[in-house]
Amino acid sequence: MISRIDLRGDTLPEGGALRDLLPRAEFDVAAALEKVRPICEDVHHRGDAALIEYTEKFDGVTLDQVRVPAAALTRALDELDAEVRAALEESIRRARIVHRAQRRKDHTTQVVPGGTVTEKWVPVDRVGLYAPGGRSVYPSSVIMNVVPAQEAGVVSIALASPAQKEFNGLPHPTILAACALLGVHEVYAVGGATAVAMFAYGTESCPPANMVTGPGNIWVAAAKRYFTGRIGIDAEAGPTEIAILADSTADPVHVAADLISQAEHDPLAAAVLVTDSEELAAAVERELVPQVAATKHVEDRIKPALAGRQSAIVLVGGLDDGLKVVDAYGAEHLEIQTADAADVAARVRNAGAIFVGPWAPVSLGDYAAGSNHVLPTGGCACHSSGLSVQSFLRGIHIVDYTRDALAEVTHHVVTLAEAEDLPAHGAAMKARFGWKVPGQ
Numbered sequence: 001m002i003s004r005i006d007l008r009g010d011t012l013p014e015g016g017a018l019r020d021l022l023p024r025a026e027f028d029v030a031a032a033l034e035k036v037r038p039i040c041e042d043v044h045h046r047g048d049a050a051l052i053e054y055t056e057k058f059d060g061v062t063l064d065q066v067r068v069p070a071a072a073l074t075r076a077l078d079e080l081d082a083e084v085r086a087a088l089e090e091s092i093r094r095a096r097i098v099h100r101a102q103r104r105k106d107h108t109t110q111v112v113p114g115g116t117v118t119e120k121w122v123p124v125d126r127v128g129l130y131a132p133g134g135r136s137v138y139p140s141s142v143i144m145n146v147v148p149a150q151e152a153g154v155v156s157i158a159l160a161s162p163a164q165k166e167f168n169g170l171p172h173p174t175i176l177a178a179c180a181l182l183g184v185h186e187v188y189a190v191g192g193a194t195a196v197a198m199f200a201y202g203t204e205s206c207p208p209a210n211m212v213t214g215p216g217n218i219w220v221a222a223a224k225r226y227f228t229g230r231i232g233i234d235a236e237a238g239p240t241e242i243a244i245l246a247d248s249t250a251d252p253v254h255v256a257a258d259l260i261s262q263a264e265h266d267p268l269a270a271a272v273l274v275t276d277s278e279e280l281a282a283a284v285e286r287e288l289v290p291q292v293a294a295t296k297h298v299e300d301r302i303k304p305a306l307a308g309r310q311s312a313i314v315l316v317g318g319l320d321d322g323l324k325v326v327d328a329y330g331a332e333h334l335e336i337q338t339a340d341a342a343d344v345a346a347r348v349r350n351a352g353a354i355f356v357g358p359w360a361p362v363s364l365g366d367y368a369a370g371s372n373h374v375l376p377t378g379g380c381a382c383h384s385s386g387l388s389v390q391s392f393l394r395g396i397h398i399v400d401y402t403r404d405a406l407a408e409v410t411h412h413v414v415t416l417a418e419a420e421d422l423p424a425h426g427a428a429m430k431a432r433f434g435w436k437v438p439g440q
Contacts, residue, residue, distance in 0.1 A: 001288050002259075002271070002306045004281070007325065008317045018328040019379065025268045025310035027238040027378060032222035040197040040226055047203035054194045061163040061189075066198075067205045068170055068187040076176035087367070088139060088178055094370035095147040102389035103151060114405030118398040124232065126156035126207065127392060128199030130214030131175050133162035133191060135266065135301070138215075139178035140367050144374050144387060145214050146182045152392035158206060159184055160198065162191025192216070196223035200231050213387060215240075215374055234387050238378040239310065241270035242362055243331035243351075245322050245344070250275075250337035251358060252283035256291050258335060258361050259284070259306070264297045267304035271311040272329065274322045281313045323347055330381035333362040352381045407433060 005021065012018055042050045051066045077085075108118040129145035132138050142159065149157055159179055161171035170176065171189050179187050188206060190198055200223075202208030211232035212224065221236040242262035244255055259271040275281055292302055305311060316322045319338065326334055327350045334351035338344050341357040348354055352375030353365055366373050374387035385391075410429045417425035429435075 001292065001303070002285065003312045005312045005314045007321065008315050012316075012321055012324050015328070018324065022314065022325065022329050023270065023272055023310050023312040024378070025239045025241075025270055025308065027218060027221075027268070029218060029222050029225055029236055029238075032218045033225055036193040036219055036222045036226060039193050040200070040223060043194055043197035043203065044201045048205050051190050051194055051198060051203060054192075055163050055169075055190065058194075059163045059191060060165050061169040063163060063169050063189060065205065066188050066190050066203075068176065068189055070185060072170055073176050073180040073185065073187065076173040077180035079173065080177040084174065085177070085181070088143070088181055091140065091143050091368050092147065092181060094368055095143055095372070096151065098370035099148045099151040099372070099389050102148070103153075104390065104393065104395075112405055112408065114402035115409075116400050118400070120396045120398055121393045122396055123153040123155070123392050124210040124394065125154075126158070126209045126211075127154050128195070128206075128209035128212045129157065129159045130195055130212065130216055130220060131159060131161040131171070132214075132216050132220075133164060133172055133175065134217060137172040137174055139172075139174045140373065141215055142175055142178040142182065142184075144372050146179075146184055148372065148387055148389045149213075149392050150182070152389045154392050156186075156207075156209075157184055158186040158188065158199070158209065160188040160190045160195035162195075163189035193219040193223035193226075196220060196227060200227040211392065213374065213391065234374060234391055235376050235380060235384060236378075237374075239268035239270060240265045240333075241272070241310070241331055241377055242333045242335065243272040243274060243326050243329055244335040244337055245319075245326050246273060246275045246277070246280055246335075246337040247319065247322075247339060248277040248280055249339045250277075250280055252280060252287045253291075254358055254361070255280070255284050255337060256287035258363075259311075260288070260291055260295060260302060261361070261363055262333070263302045263305035263311070264295070265301065265305075267301050268308065268310060269301070269305040270308075271306055272331070273313045274316060274325050274329075275313070276316050276318050276322055278315060281315060284313065319344065326351070327382075330376075330379040332375045332377045332381065333365065335360075335362060350382045352376045352386050403432075 052063050104121045106120045131141045161175045163169045199209040199212045213234035215237045224233040263271045330350040332352040335355045336345045345354050345356045372387045376384040414426035
């Protein structure tokens with residue numbers, strides 16, 4: 001059901017050589033980019049008409065308009081199951097606690113007497129958020145996108161999610177209810193690359209956004225790449241992934257359950273166990289069989305995900321090697337199920353989010369830990385972070401110098417300008433103090 005990779009015995013390679021030995025899903029964004037390019041440009045030129053046409057083509061839904069009526073949001077919240085509403089409200093509450101603490105304050109530094117630099121944090125003006133609606137419905141992704149944007153102070157927030165045939169062309173009602181709970185009233189029944197294009201270019205119904213965030217399939221990732229430079233993005237999200245670093249103290253029931261929980265997202269989802277215990281590896285392999293048989297989405301998602309090239313049990317010679325492997329892998333979600341798990345977790349350098357010990361499974365982070373679940377995939381955790389309040393803020397430096405402070409440093413600026421063969425830079429300094437400049 002899941003393959004093994006044995007890295008015991010030999011000295012582990014470094015860097016890219018180690019990464020190349022580890023399992024990873026094939027995710028060809030470049031190839032998808034060529035397919036989304038004409039779709040994005042069609043949205044640019046035809047606006048809402050193109051959105052409606054592609055919604056019928058890809059989602060099998062004929063729309064009169066792409067914006068969701070306010071009454072539909074209200075109705076979705078009124079009809080929401082009470083227990084689901086309570087769970088969403090608690091998820092929102094916890095996410096706000098964490099994300100509110102992330103807000104940065106402006107800070108002024110005195111460089112020299114009379115010379116200061118202030119770093120001012122300014123939210124983007126408008127964001128377009130995306131909540132997937134393919135194999136599963138993700139109201140949790142609505143929360144994970146909206147809360148940090150709101151806590152950053154973004155004034156204009158719009159959200160798109162695919163039209164659903166079974167709900168009369170509206171996004172899933174739980175998505176709409178989550179928007180209503182969060183006070184997001186601008187919602188569009190648009191999915192995939194067309195949603196990203198709508199936000200990037202703007203249409204008759206939807207003003208353009210400065211930034212687009214949120215998870216999605218390969219077409220969403222490709223559209224984000226296409227518009228990089230025109231809009232800000234969070235990341236080109238690939239298939240979801242979990243890595244578990246475990247030793248002989250881990251409970252194989254927990255480990256197997258957590259691998260399966262990630263595999264149920266998608267047939268390309270990655271489930272990786274890194275362990276120095278062959279006994280644990282064998283126990284997890286045995287435990288997978290009954291747990292997989294007892295769950296849902298077995299044939300279309302879980303079995304293909306666990307059996308795919310992106311999933312494996314990686315055997316290592318010891319915990320130090322295990323840490324090297326998980327750092328090279330850079331997992332979206334990393335669980336530490338070892339003795340002294342907190343100490344081990346503190347040594348990890350590369351992960352989107354780290355879950356410490358047996359009582360902090362990834363499922364908790366997906367919904368109610370307070371952390372964000374929009375995280376870097378495909379090894380991008382080696383250089384990128386998950387979605388946060390900071391994602392929606394821009395740092396602007398404000399430089400304020402007096403005449404005396406400028407005079408004191410002018411000769412250094414002139415020297416450096418001339419060293420770079422940019423004499424006009426130096427002349428701009430000299431002109432302020434009556435020094436001779438070219439042309440005078």
